[in-house]
Amino acid sequence: MQNPKIKEIEHLFMEFMPLYHKKLSPIFRENDDDEFRCHKNQKRAIMIIHRTKGIILSELGRYLDMRKGSLTSLIDALVENGLVERREDVHDRRKTLLYLTEAGEEYYRQMMARTSKTYQKLFSKLSEEEIEECLHGLQHVVAALKKI
């Protein structure tokens, strides 16, 4: 009934997540020269809205692992700061589509420039072969998560 390989995957995720938080999450905390003083979850939201333009609030909540009620105020603040805009969905009047404004896209670019620097610095500790393995490993994991 139990697939031992899946059990191993489960264990690896349990090991992976704390490591991710320790090594990579702090990147979103950095607040130097952040004129808008966005906090961690606002930055994560901006990342996702950039990638999936026109996303609705509920789906954004699933990607962030946050409740939609929390996102109303989070997005309100980003709209007030002029980084995000809401548009009505013509085909489904329940929905509100989220987009980055031009200022939001500019903020995204600056944020990415900083995170890229940190990634480069961190992963340069690995050999070229280890980088390769991590890269292909991630590709397989992402492919798996997309299917389940």
Added chain:
Amino acid sequence: MQNPKIKEIEHLFMEFMPLYHKKLSPIFRENDDDEFRCHKNQKRAIMIIHRTKGIILSELGRYLDMRKGSLTSLIDALVENGLVERREDVHDRRKTLLYLTEAGEEYYRQMMARTSKTYQKLFSKLSEEEIEECLHGLQHVVAALKKI
């Protein structure tokens, strides 16, 4: 100056995290037959304390991506419920070591039984080969995160 492979890794992590939250994080929200009504972060803390017995508050905060100030009250609640205990570090009087009590270990086992079920169900959608690739992929990613 920039390693393009590392840039790809960065992109994959940006793609990976939302997927993880959407597909796997909800497991920690399930609160059926949870006599202690632990919320998501309390469960995550219990997972980590089980794996790294004797961990200190600050390190736990790094693994959870939470501030130590938040953890004081989070752990207080778990101690009051009899799931966690604090012990003094004999060699460093600043430190407090965290352990699961016997009740905490039992709670951990019950929680794991439920999460395992969900993992089995989700990943059974994949072929045996895809499971294998995800497993080895994760191993490489974890190895990389440990080194950086």
Added chain:
DNA sequence: TTTAAATAGTTAGAATTCAGACAGTTTGAG
């Protein structure tokens, strides 16, 4: 030895996120 810097944990008040209820809209079965 002395002292400055780093680290551990707590606290208080502010900010964020939560749960649960609500109204409006869409979907789909009968």
Added chain:
DNA sequence: CTCAAACTGTCTGAATTCTAACTATTTAAA
């Protein structure tokens, strides 16, 4: 068509987390 179920976003008061300051302890350099 009709109506129940599902889904979207908002609201409110409660709970959780955060920021920043503080004390105590350890480390390491002078």
